Amino acid sequence: MRRIHPYAEDDPDLAACYAYPPEGCLRVNMVASADGAAWLEGRSAGLSSPGDRRVFHVLRGLADVVLAGAATVRTEGYGPSKPREGWHALRAGRPHAPSIAVITRRLDLDLGGPLFTETEPYQRTIVITTRAAPRERREEAAKNAEVLVAGEDLVDLTVAVRLLRDRGLGRILCEGGPRLNAELAAAGLIDELALTVSPLLAGGDAARVLNGVASRTPLALAHVLEEDGVLFIRYVGEEAR
Numbered sequence: 001m002r003r004i005h006p007y008a009e010d011d012p013d014l015a016a017c018y019a020y021p022p023e024g025c026l027r028v029n030m031v032a033s034a035d036g037a038a039w040l041e042g043r044s045a046g047l048s049s050p051g052d053r054r055v056f057h058v059l060r061g062l063a064d065v066v067l068a069g070a071a072t073v074r075t076e077g078y079g080p081s082k083p084r085e086g087w088h089a090l091r092a093g094r095p096h097a098p099s100i101a102v103i104t105r106r107l108d109l110d111l112g113g114p115l116f117t118e119t120e121p122y123q124r125t126i127v128i129t130t131r132a133a134p135r136e137r138r139e140e141a142a143k144n145a146e147v148l149v150a151g152e153d154l155v156d157l158t159v160a161v162r163l164l165r166d167r168g169l170g171r172i173l174c175e176g177g178p179r180l181n182a183e184l185a186a187a188g189l190i191d192e193l194a195l196t197v198s199p200l201l202a203g204g205d206a207a208r209v210l211n212g213v214a215s216r217t218p219l220a221l222a223h224v225l226e227e228d229g230v231l232f233i234r235y236v237g238e239e240a241r
Contacts, residue, residue: 001051001232005224014058015090017223018194018234024170025191026067026161028181029059030209032195037202038178038209042075047198051227059194061090063098063173065126065164069180070104078102079114080123098173101126101164103155103180107137116144128160157187182212190217192236199229 003009003017020027031047032038040046048056060066060081068078083096091097100115100123107129109115115125125145129138132153141147150159164172174184184190195209219235226232 001054001225001227003223004226005221012225014055015062017225018055018059018062020062020171024064024165024172026172026174026184026189027059027063027192027194028174028176028184028190028209029056029194030176030178030181030196031198032209033198033200033202033206035201035203036208037204037206038176038211039206040202044076047200047202048196049198049228049230051225051230051232052196052198055194055196055225055232057084058090059173060084060098061087062171064094064169064171065101065173066098067101067103067164067172067174067180069177070102070109071179072175072177073100073102073109073115075177080119080125095122096120097123099123099126099169101128101169103128103157103160105130105133105153105155107133107141109141111137111140111144116141119144126164128155128163130155157183157189161189176209178207178209178211182210182215185210185217186213186215188217190237192222192234193219195233195235197231197233 003012031044081097119125127141127145128148128150130151131149138147148163150156218238220238222234222236224233
């Protein structure tokens with residue numbers, strides 16, 4: 001891998017490239033085709049590459065918590081994040097791996113799946129839901145997860161993010177999907193975008209990185225890395241420049 005912007009560098013330190021600001025931030029990490037498709041045949045794996053997977057794991061190693069929508073958790077088959085070789089320095093003074101936090105309006109999740117039953121005590125899954133979610137589902141989820149209520153019928157993402165930060169989880173890594181990304185953008189909550197651009201055209205009806213209500217989030221280009229034609233772009237909010 002090499003850095004091609006803002007200066008040339010071979011084998012850049014990925015942890016340094018993607019270091020969080022001291023106060024933390026909410027970073028969205030997505031992969032897309034050159035024409036903006038966020039998936040192939042319903043999943044992101046077809047757009048990925050060895051370099052993308054390395055960046056993915058570094059971003060998780062840097063994060064306090066990984067945020068995802070219920071549809072992404074179901075489609076991508078989420079389980080708990082696993083400690084990885086090389087994370088020791090990244091996570092000094094923190095748990096060995098970040099928790100997963102799931103945004104879910106109705107708790108339509110597999111509560112008996114690995115994401116809830118195979119976590120370590122230090123990384124219990126966090127479920128952020130609504131008061132309208134079925135009470136029995138909330139009670140079932142609470143057996144193996146921390147259940148947070150943020151909103152009445154819809155999850156209030158501003159409240160959800162505040163609840164995470166109140167727990168000391170300031171380095172938030174959102175892995176989508178596109179609908180959650182759009183809702184975060186509309187609420188003015190996205191501070192950074194880590195975007196992998198895969199060198200292919202996908203066409204079809206795949207969603208873009210944001211799929212929902214229109215909004216504008218001005219961004220500044222922080223870096224561009226490249227490997228085998230794949231671009232790894234970090235954008236930061238203009239106020240962070």
